[in-house]
Amino acid sequence: MFIRISRPAKALFGATLLAAGALASAPGLAAYPTQPINFVNPYSAGGPSDILGRIVSQNMSKILGQQFIVQNKPGAGAAIGAAYVAHASPDGYTMLIGTAAAHAVSPLLEKTPYDGIKDFKFVGMIANIPNVLTVYPATGITTVKQLIQESKAHPDKFSYASAGNGSSPHLTGENFKLVTGAKMLHVPYKGAAPATTDMVSGLVQVGFMNLPAVLPFVKSGKLHALAIAASSRSPTLPDVPTFAQLGYSGFEGSSWYSLAVPAKTPDAVVQTLYSALANTMHDPKILKQLAAQGIEPFLMDPAQTKAFIIKDQQRIKGLLKAAHLIK
Template sequence: MKTNSIRRHVLALAGLLALGVSANVAAADAFPTKPLKILVGYSAGGAVDAIARSVGQRMSAILGQPVIVENKPGAGTNIAVKALIASPPDGYTLLLAANALAVNPSLFEPAPYDLERDLTPVASVGRVPVVFTVREGSAIKTLPELVAAARAKPGSVTVATPGNGSTPHLAMELFQHTAGLSLRHVPYKGGAQAITDVLGGHVDVVAVNALEVLPLAKSGKLKVLAVMSTERAAVLPGVPTVAESGYPGFEASVWYGFVAPAKLPQPVLAKLHDAVQKALESPEVRDQLAAAGGGPLPGPTSQFDKLLKTDAARYGKLIREANIKPD
């Protein structure tokens, strides 16, 4: 009797598990059945917001459901990340993240989240190079000249960035480490004031995203010394890369990509990834990325996962060694 009772319980449990698996598979097959939401950790009207809306519009057409963009700026994007982590892992809430996602666990104490434990990488979207730029008429006209000036008088060349721990700041730190230089960092509260002070001759060089200097570079008021992408930027074809300028393999760009909460079902992940890849093929999305100074970054989820881990490791090491603290 006891054996039969145990057997019945085991069979009943197996049946429940099978029903659960079947229900999950059915839900994944039907996905999506309601609107999706893209969280953005930046204010409305900025580059990330514009990219989210452009990609979201195409994903809506592909998936057959509305895609809503919700801005949750603040705390270096940590507010948006925490909102994502608190969401159900059902694919209906995504975050369009940038490099800060990989950097913040090392930059903030205590770490606001764990990349591997709390998040599921979905797909990379695009990449925008960081650039070294000077005002027109500066004595520094090329990247080798910047290096020569810094070596002649260590600590004399001032480099403005949008702030401590920003991607341009980390890119600057990475470059001076690679080149064996001593540059003097001047952090600002955003790129606009940093650019203004370069134009005014108050600082020598500014490191920012390509998007922020494009209009002034095209008008001749600023001169871009080098882009930090692996290849020349389509919007700045005449500007050499840092790698071309004597530092092979050097790369420091701003990337954008979608992440979801941890434990996202694989079939849902596959559908979302496929929708992003198709969205990146559209001229509208490519034009939006070009307007931001960059281009699309299609590829498998594994590629984005590797990018996240690589940036987390290299920038985490840099943050610890340089004792970088957030503003």
């Protein structure tokens, strides 16, 4: 397990890696935090963002000496939770675990009551999680090639689940259809947990879900994993090939996760939160927990995170246009 982190972030991390006591006594920061912090997850409970968010927030809580209260506010492609945080008081007591859907996709797909970038200050990037193509075993589909062929021969046969409109699994599914010509109906949910539940029951036959959501069901045989949309195989599912290994080069799909607060939050507060996040993402116990879920740490400082999201929004815009989801 490793942490991808650029040189500027390494330098910043070295300057800001602080113990809980140092955080409390830092000049100008003595008054923060003095009360619990609302940690908003824009998806339903039990999904990858919930799993990751609880692992990270619990450790940040220990460092900062205040409770993190997880609030699930799912719906509208993560826009409901994102809007809630964007319009919250900019005092550092309301934070969003964000995704591409919240910050980049939903604002492109529809008119949202917030700007995915301008209405936030980014605390940092946390992790990157690959998507996995899974099928309901009763379909009899055992390979990606077979799924493509069957879907073309029977266009109304397969539906694929995602964590919601604009989510990474949704974009991965649409890209898969675009690249391979597969025919499948998209069924959006309010998060990975309810989507996975319907996949396991056979109500939908296919899914492009974040690895943590489907991992226990793949291991138990309730879902069959055909391929992982990553550059390399996952240590948690070493027998599952990448799409590239199956001959579908350049096809990758993953979800990044960030932390953000309202735009007018003081920089000193943002720095305190980033310091706690950096401590967390260098904790061997936390890295072990993340690895067990197939989650890859992807730490970036506030400035790098904003630059990354702006660039990724442009990439996503191109994909949405190619899939005829926007003009």
